[in-house]
Structures are given as C-alpha cells and as structure tokens.
Amino acid sequence: MNNFIIKEIINDINKGLPIDKLKFRFAPEPNGVLHLGHVKAIYINFYLAKYFNSKIYLRLDDTNPNSENIYFVKNIIKNIKWLGYEYSRITYTSDYFGILYNMAKNMIKNGKAFIETKYGKKIDDIDKNLFYFKYMKLGHYKDNDFVLRAYTDKSLPNYHIKNPVMYRIRHKKHYRTANKWYIYPTYDWAHGQSDYIEKISHSLCSIEFQNHRPLYNWFINNIYNKEYNFYKPKQIEFSRLNINNIITSKRYFNLLLRKKIIKSFNDPRLITLDSFKMKNYNPEYIIDFIKINGFTKRNTNIELEKFESYIKNRIIKITKIIMAIKNPIKVILKNFSKTKNNTINIDNKYKISISKVIYIDKEDFKIKHNNNFFRLSFKNYVRLKYYYAIKAYKIKKYKNKITKIYCKIYKNINKNRIRSTIQWVSFKNKKSTYIYDYKYLYIKNNKIYNNKDIKIKKFYIDKNIYYNLKLKKNYQFLRIGFFNYFKKNSFLKLFNMKKKY
Template sequence: MENQSNFIKTIMEDDIKTGKHDEIITRFPPEPNGFLHIGHARAIVTNFELAKVFGGKTNLRYDDTNPSKEDEVYVKGIIEDVRWLGYEPAGIYWASDYFEEMYQRAIILIKKGLAYVDDQSAEEIAKTRGDVVTPGIPSPYRNRTVDENLELFAQMREGKFKEGEKVLRAKIDMASPNMNMRDPVLYRINFASHHNTGDTWKVYPMYDFAHPIEDAIEGITHSLCSLEFEDHRPLYDWVVRETEMPHTPRQIEFGRLGIVNTVMSKRLLKYLVDSNYVDGWDDPRMPTLSGLRRKGYTKEAIRAFILATGLAKVNSEVEVDMLESFVRDDLQARAGRAFAVINPLKVTITNYPEGKIEYFDVPFHPENTGLGSRKIAFSKHVYIEQEDFSEVKPDNKYKRLSLGGEVRLFHTYFIKATDVVKDENGKIVEVLATYDEKTLSGSGFNERKPDGTIHFVEATTAIPATFNFFGPLLDADTNKTIDERYNPNSLSQKQGFIEGGLKDVKTDEKFQFVRNGYFNCYANKKTNNPYEFNEIVPLKSSYK
C-alpha cells in the first residue's frame, strides 16, 4: 500500500502533515462469533498496511460484548488467521477489558439527562421508532428522573430484572432523519456466562455504544469500518463527545469487497457448518481464511489480491477467477513441479527388462533452483492418465498416445502403443507399448518427433493418493433458501498416484502436478491419510 493512493491514506497524510496526529493507530475489531473470511481480509490488510505506511501500529480487539454467541474456538481462530496473513498486532485487547469504564460512561449520560431506562420490549421499541418519513414515538419512560434511572440501571447490573425486561437507551432525538439517532439502545440484560468475565456482568453494552468508547480508550486515530456503518457515524461521534472521552477517534468508512456467488455472512456460514453441509469452518469450499489456507491459498496471494482491488467508498464484487489468478501467479513462482496421475491407466513396456528401474534427476522448478531436485523413476510398468490415450487417433492435431502412435514420457523415453488389454465389458485396462532406448530425453536424438509429451508415474514406486476437487458450494440463485442452494456435488474425490519421490511430502506443501493443476498436501487426520491433495486452482484462468 506504500506505493498506492486511496482516500483514507490521503486523510492520514494530511493529519500527520498538519500535526493533528503524531502517530497513526488503527484497529481490527472482530466479533468472536465465527471464523474470519476473505471479506475480513480487506479490513485486516487495510488497517495493518495503512498504519505500517506511516510507521504506526494496529491493535487487535475482540468485540466480545455478546456472550451468548461467542466461543473460545473463534478467539483462537481469529488470531491465527491474522498472524497467518503476516501481521502481528501491537496489542491484543478485549471489549470486556473496558466493561467497568463503559458502565461509568453510561452513568455520565444518565446524570446529564442523556440516557434513561426503558421498560418497553424490543418489539415495542422497534414499533415506535417510526420510519424515514414518520417520526418515532417517545417512550412513556423517557422522562424518568436522573435518580430513578441511576437506581434502575444499578439494579439491572445486579441482575434484579429478567432478560428483555429493561434496557438503557440514549435520549437523543426521536424525530431525527437518521434512524440510528432515535434513542438507540445502549445496554441490554443478558445472563449468559462470558468467556472472559464469567458471571460478573448481567448487563452488556451494544456495539454502537461500546465501539467508540473502546477506540477512544486505546487512542485509535482512525477507526476504519465498512460502508454499512456510515449512517452510524453521527452516533459514534455523539457517544465519544457526550461520554466526555479524552481522546476523539475519527470513523472512516470504506466499501466491502465481495466475491460473486460467495456467502460472506458469518450467520449463514455457521449454518452450513452446523448443518454438516461442510467439514467445519476450515472446509476448503468455505470462503474462510482457514478454509482457503487448507485448500492451499497463500497469504501472499491473498494480500496481493486485496491490494490490487484498491480501496473505495463503494461496495464492490469481483469474480472468483480474479482471486484465483493471483493465487496462480504466486504458485507459479513457488510451487515445485511433480507428477501425479489422477485417472490412472496402466502401461506395460514389453521390451523393457522386468525388475529394472532407472532414475532421472530433474529440478523441482525450472527457474526456482532453491527448491532443489527430485529423482523420477522409470520401469517396465508405468501409469498414465486415461485421458492421454485413445485407441484410435482422432485427428492429426492429437498430441497424446494412440495405437501405432508415439509420445515422449516427460524427461525419459519415447514409447509407442502396440496393443490394448480390455476387460469383459470392453473397457481398456492396460496399454502395451515399446520404448526406444535411443530417445532418452536430452540425449540429442532428433531423427523423429513424437505426437506429444505426456506425464507418468512409475508403477512399482508410485504412492496411492486421494485428490479432492471443489466446485461452487452454493447455487447462484439467491431467491432459493440456503438449503436449496447447497450443491451436493461441490466436493468430488479421485483415487490415483503420485510419484514415489514425494513419499516424504509434508502438510501444506504445494505442487504443480504437471498438466493437472496446483495442489496442496493435506494430511487428513480423520482418515489417517498423509497423501491427500486439495486442488488449489487449475492451470489456466478465464479471468481477463
């Protein structure tokens, strides 16, 4: 972001230049009620990168004001995702760290006549708020005395009322054209046990009250949030001003980043998990950062994607192909090349000695020498892809093996198909072929050209492997329910082989399986399979 311009960066530059701020301090404030997804990546990258440009810092602050929806597993997942993206917060804080100060700031409002305890139900409050053309109806409890409000609020804290029986509301303007200023609720009663404070508190602040106070306490200079909070900004400023906070942060909104046909709602993502449509929050079909990580996406690719989409004050949506193109570009430089046969067809080379195995030293990457080399095995028995053989050559443009045709096996010899073996149903189960020992790759033999070059794995050293392929998790028709949109064919598995040289492959090691695509090793603990590979992206993209 150092070499990019955007409207928030310009604001920060002016604030430093005019001396309004000596240091830029931002924050990323997730609610621990789910795992982070690709949409959150824009907020993370934006906050950390902008602060870094000015030598500032970014806090991670958990918005843990709703204990009934929060879980420790989400707390751990969030910091893991932030660190995986390559960022270390200057400090890790909790909204619950400030519960006492928030409570005391609410008392300031009550004493100033700017907050009151309301006995109306949530339904009644919603019904009397009015709409954009109709002013709201003041609560019958709006004019309670300061002493009465202080006493009732203290009793709310002590747990003397039932959940939903009373709330604390701000007293602002029931006729305001901004619906957020029509006496918003500041505190509600909640008896759920809190992961951080246990059963100490019986009242919890609402986000619109808690968030500006948290920012002010931490000295946040620029409170960056998504566009949906633009109408909340007057309330944000009102809370900071009227609670008499010594520090005044500035809220700035930017557009959300969406991906076509991708759910970005934590509520819906949680539903998919709870309904067992997916294998947890880190299922590779999920748009969560943990799911993308398990699929094989790299943090470098995600950061580059976020930065390339820019930062504007409008919501935007891009095709998933654009994200995949950044992943592919990153993997092109870092992923080692190797052979895997996903739809195996056995080939027996009849004129090659039985039991003999040759090994050929081949670099893992044609340009990245730091990845080292590997040894490819060759013998009488090999596997090729079923798609790489046709009994009858379709046309002269066909670049694969056919009866009477000749191809090179990558880095080794020419082979010529001479016959096939079929089962009782007429399906080809084996190809018989001969090899020419004078055609070893790199030997300078150029008397004839093969029909093409195909990959293979040597059969006796080949390692059985599982390959996972992922399609869209949901149907694109948003008029359907989430259950109707679920695509039961979004995951498919194939059983094939990887070359024997990959026997020591590690989890999260990434490869370009030649002519098949980019894959990430996923050691599946549930099936105890160390040789499971998730397709990250295919080799080519339609993104323009």
C-alpha cells in the same frame, strides 16, 4: 498504494492532527473465525500503522455474550500472527464495561439517555432512570424488561437511529466478565466510546456502518472531554471484499457447523484462514491479493478464480512436480530395453522407475480424433515426460473397452514432430495414493451448494516419489493441478491446472 483512506488521513494531518496522535485498531467481534474478507480490514489497518509509524491495537469487540467465546478469540489471535502482523496491544471492549457504565450514567444525568420499559413506556424522571439503570445492572430485572436508550435529537438524519438502544439486559455468562454484568452495551454505544477511550484516531470499518456514522459522532460529542482525549476518533468506511457467491460471513460458517455440513472451520471448501493454513498457502500471497484489489466505497464482486489464479501463479514457481495418474490405462512399450536399474534421474535430485509396462491416463489417448488433439494416438507422437517419444500402433479391447495400448519408442524422432508431453507411472513401481477433491461451498438464493462430502479419489504415483513425500508440503501433479500432502498417503486438492482442451 494510494486510496481514499490515506488521502483522508493525510488531509486530517494537513488540517492540524498531529502525526503522533494517529492510532489504529482492528476490532473484530469474537463470534466467528477469520476469513479472507477480514484480511482486507487487517491489512489496511496494519498498513496504515506502518505507513504512519503509529500504534495499532487488536480489540476484541465482545459486547454480546450470546455469540462470543474464547475459542474465537484464540482463533483471531492465532490467525493474525499467522499473517505475520504484530499489534502494539490487545484490548477488549469488555474491559471498558465499567467506564461505559459510568459514561451512560452521565448521559442519564444530562438528560441524554432514558429507560424504556418493554411496553415502550419512557421513564422521564432522572432519579428514577438512575434507579432503574442501577438495578438493571444488578440483575433485578428479567431480559427485555427494560432498555437504556439514548435521547438523540433532530440533528441525526436517519430516523432509525433515533433513540438507539445503549444497554439491554442479558442474564448470560460472558466468556470474560462471567456473571459480573447483567446489562451489556450495544455496538453503537460501545464501539465509538472504546475508540475514544483508546484514543484511536481513525476507526476503519466496512460500508454497512455508514448509516451509523452520524450516531457515532453524536455519541462521541456527548462524552467528549478534551482533557482526556482532545482528538475525536473518526469513522471511515470502505467496502468489504465479496467473492461471487462464496460464503463470506462468520455467521454462515457457524450455521454450516451446526448443520454438520462442515466438521471444522478449516474445511477446504471455505475461505477461512484456517483452511488456507491447512492448504499451506503463503500468507504473503493472500495479503498481496488484498493489496492488488484496492480500497474503495463501491460494492464489488471479485471472482474466486481471480484469487485462485493469483495464488496459483505464485506457488507454481516453487512447488515440486510429480507425475500422477488418475484413470490408469496400461501402455506396453514394445521396444523397451532395460537400462541401469531401470531408473531415471530427475535433476540429480530424485529417481523414478521405468518399466516395459506403464500407466498413462485414459484421457490422454484417443483412437479417432481431429487435428486439435495433441496427445497419444495412432497418429501423434507424444513424449513421456523425462523419457522418449512414443506412438501407438495397436490396442487391446475387452468388452468394448480399451485395456492395453501398444506403443513403440522413438528415440531419435525430430523434436518438431512431437505434439505434446504426458505423464506416466511405471506399472511395476506404482503406488496408490488418495486425493481429497471438493468444490467451494457457495450460496445462491439462500441455498447452499456443493455441500456434499468431500470426494476421495485414487491416484497412482511412483513408489520412490511416495517415500520421499513430505507432510504439509505442496506439490504439482503434472498437468493435473496442485495438491497439499496433508496426511499420510493423502493429498488435498488446492486447484486444478488451467486447461484449454
């Protein structure tokens, strides 16, 4: 892998940053569950740590008690583990509340920060500022009564980050510090300083923080103490992973849950890691997918199909194939002769039944058709998978619908004359099973699509196959797609087979 981030770090090393001072961090806010987009940030940080043989921290960036909770912390820890990554330490921004408070006090003393009232009035006197700040902390004022702002200067190019808020009052229980604090630091104040405290060398984040970088550096310069940490952390931004219209926002996931469109975060219509785990995706495939897409600064839109086909092409090589029928229609095999036990051995591993009457899929038969139709008809010879070729010679209709297809078996037909192979299930030995079908939730013009319930569809498979199914295992339904056997008698669709007709 080669990208601008590695180049920039190597450049820093060449300029004198000792390689043993390199340290990275993945710093999510525990206000939602991890999804495919996060894997990008996780991957690059852990990759760099491995590449440079340096430390990496998992830091829970928990500065906002309104939206964070322990459930999300656990979800993040669990999913990073599932991806197979190990960090050197787990840290919490909330552990630094005390240090950050003292740093802020120093900022006030140095005339670099001030209290502002809710009416926009600025407190000038340093002692008064310290007084208010202290009593803000002790909970003497209501939310929004005062804020602490940094007193930035003209060196910052963007006017909007001038005098940014460092602390706001929140009478809200924090999931870790409980009611110890009544003021909470903002991202801009807490993040860079936490990097500095932890001696992170390169702080990677997504592109929307570009505008904040001057402020990031300004804060660091103000608290800089070369005896504690000689090297200032550096923020590097890269663009996030966007998948077409697919929802890639933690906040939206939470909204979907509140609106009861989803029942849990492992809903298959989401690209959360919980959902991928549910689908039994190998985390390696997900990481490889991130890897092939690379790291740049430009805004990108990746097609969901690209992700799906990437996973598909990997699992196709390892999943067991079973035959399943969705829309059954009876086929009578006229010259069927009984075999020993009427079973067929497949790869000497398992057996399926065969009988005079079988089910095939309605879609695999046509009375009239053109030359592009390869499947069963009065004209086409088709092979029943694992069995002989057949051809239709008669049909039975009831109320204008085909109910039965009569076929003859051709044991010695020339291979070249067989146009295709189709799946089937013995009528005698059929077993019904269910699949959960769905489409990914997506958003267009603020409207949520595919938010209807997941559909349950009935399929038929061979009884012998049914009794040997293993829970949580992925299967290929021949010519249909891929499914995960996620609970008794139920499959979860992963994706459809590519079809050219």
